[in-house]
Amino acid sequence: MMAFGSINFNHVIMVLVAILLLVGILIALNDQRKRNRPRPAVQKAPGKTSRKTLKRKAVKKRPIVKPFNNTIVYQILQENKLAINNVLFNLNYLLDEVAGIIASGNSVNGNELIFDIEKNVPIKLIGDPMRLTQILINLLDNTIKSSHNSIILLKISVLGQNENLGSLHFEIVDNSEKMGPTQIEELFTEPSGEVVDDSKMAFYISDRLIALMGGKISIADSSENGNTIEFDLKFSIPKKYQAYKYQIPSAAFENEKVAVAENFPETAKILKKLLSYFSPNIDVIPYDVLLLNPSQLEDYNMLMIDENLYDSEIAAIIKKIKETKAVKVVLTENILIPEQKNSKAADTVDSYLAKPFTLERVIEILIGFYGEGSVPVAEGDEIEPDTQTRPKKNDKINDTFKSNEEIPAHANVTKDDFKTFIGSKVLITEDNVINQKVIMGLLGSSGINLKLAEDGQEALDILEEEAPFDLILMDINMPVMDGYEATRRIRENRRYDSMPIVAFTGLNLKEEIEKMRRVGMNAHMAKPLNIGRIYSVFQHYLPKKNLSA
Known part of the structure; x- marks a missing residue:
């Protein structure tokens, strides 16, 4: 398990340092906690403390910089400068981003990643989402790469909850070759030498991060073939979020008969579990049975x-069947397999659902078909807002980017090219300090008037005082208030009708991009930052200046 290529440790460090110097982010690496230093050409709303949440997803085109790197974290750990932050975050959004990042680098081996999240696991937690993201990516990525035609299961359950504290139990289960005591012992040993095994580095860093967060990691034999990685972490759960509830589909779904047919029986079991929260009439049809009698x-x-x-x-x-009956058809897609056009599905399929499944995405599919149901609300309950209703199309915004296509990257773009947008006002809502430094390095000398907000609430505060802006770049997974809620509130105010909002996020599944459109975002730009792509967005939405005049 977890045996991959090796890296030349010294060479990687030299390359990374050179890149980081170019974009001015060594400041962030030297001291994570100094977040209030002056930022050239970037003004920050007063009274807010910076927070760090890593949201990264690799893209095929070359980005400016990819700061999510175990080598960097290892160096910070060696210097004892890594601090654990405690901020409010949405576990669903974090898991979606983990899945997206994992999918970007694992499109072979025939594996399938599934999540089994118990229904009583709180949606919102206070802890360090950046470090939890890195832990899950390291452990899942290594497990997937060492498995073939297998199910990789991430299970999250509640160990206990007392007052405002709760403990979550994480399990990663695979059916790869069992590790022996010597292999397990080696994984817990600190890397040494110039050449370090990737998987050993990833596991060592995860072990250290879990320990810093007050937990302990272990590896045990699975009940059948394979291995189980386990760890527990404690999180704060404010009282207002302990009763946090989702919107639910209409009661009409309770009477529907649903058939689930999956390639792996474990996946079918998870989907049936999620659907059974709202209807008792869920049948799993095994693959071989479906082939023998598809007419059922x-x-x-x-x-x-x-x-x-x-x-x-x-x-x-x-x-x-559809000629005589209004049957609803949903195809489930494995994100670890490159997307392929299914010509047979063109005129028979009503919707798509990406795997690994989450309760939130299943609910969105059901609400899309059956409408909303009523949620019993007690005092202090928090309800996940509805995202099924798309805001009215706004003709004041030049909204021609296609919703399902990646924004094209302009070729041969340099920093100087952004001077053509001198005088424009852009609000950047981004909580990650490294991303902030990258954007500052790219746009700081362009003459664009930049404002920086570190969460959705801070963006709303800035808008209240300094609107209008020519463009808002909006991250999604942020503390205090996420990008979905911030965009909803912006679109409720007619004063901001002509203000374009572009998502800048690691969330990249089709369902997530569609959700961004529904709440009122005009386009989606995937992380990491790509110079050519951000230029395309600016060229599309910002007024250009004639610099030769």
Whole structure:
């Protein structure tokens, strides 16, 4: 398990330091906690403390810099300068970003990643989302790379909850070759020498981070084949979020018969569990049974089928069913497999659901089909807002980027090219200090009037005092107030009708991008930052100046 290529430790450090110098972010690495230093050409709203949440997703085109790196964290750990932060974060958004980052580097081996999150796990927690993200990515990435045609399970459950504190239990289970005592002991040993194994570095850093967060990691044999990585972490849970509830689908779904057909039985079990919260009529149809008798699908009102099982015979049967019955068809997609066009699905499929499943995305699918139900609300309850209603199209915004296409990257762009937007006002809502430094290094000398907000609430405060802006770049997963809620509130105010909002985030699944559109964002730009892509966004939305005049 976890045996991959090696890296030349000294060479990597030299390259990273050179890159970081170019964008001016060594300041952030030398001292994480000094966040209030002057920022050239970037003004910050007073009275807020910086918070760090890592949200990274690799993209095919080369970015300016990719700061999420174990080598950097190792250096900070060696200098005893790594601080654990405690901020409010949304666990669903964090898991979505983890899945997206994992998917970007693991498109082979036939594996499937699934989440099994117990229903009583709180949605919002206070802890260090940046470090939890890194821990999960390190452990899941190594497990996936060492597995073939397997299920990799991340399970999260509640160990206990007392007053405003709660303990969560994390398990990562695989069915790869069992590790022996010697292999396990080596994983817990600090890396040494010039050449360090990637998996050993990742595990060592995860071990150290878990310890700094008050937990302990262990590896045990699974009940069958494989290994189980386990650790517990404590989080604060403010009372107002202990009863946090989702919107639920209409009661009409309770009477629907739903068939689930998945390539892996473990995946089908998880999906049935999530659907069963709202309806008792969920049947799992094993793959071999479906192949023998696909006509049995006629008995159901909703079909949720693995995309890889959706062959021409099943497509033909569903097409015939749809001629006489309003059956709803959802294809489930494995994010570890590169997206492929399924021509058989074109005229028979109503929606898509990405794996690993989360309760939030399942609910959004159901609400899209059946509408909203009523949630019993007690005093102090927090309700996950509805995102199914798209704001009215705003003709005041030049909104021509296609929702399902990546923003094209302009070629051969330099920092000087951004001077053509001199005098424009841009609000950047981003809580990650390294991303802030990168943007400052890129745009600080452009003459663009930049304002920096470190969470959604701070962005609203700045808008109240200094609107209008020509453009808002909006991160999603932030403390205090996330990008979805901030955008909702901005779009409720007609004063901001002509103000474009572009998501700048590691969230990159189709369902997530569609959700961004629904709450009122005009386009989606994936992290890490790409010079050519951000230039395309600016060229699209910002007024250009004639510098030769």
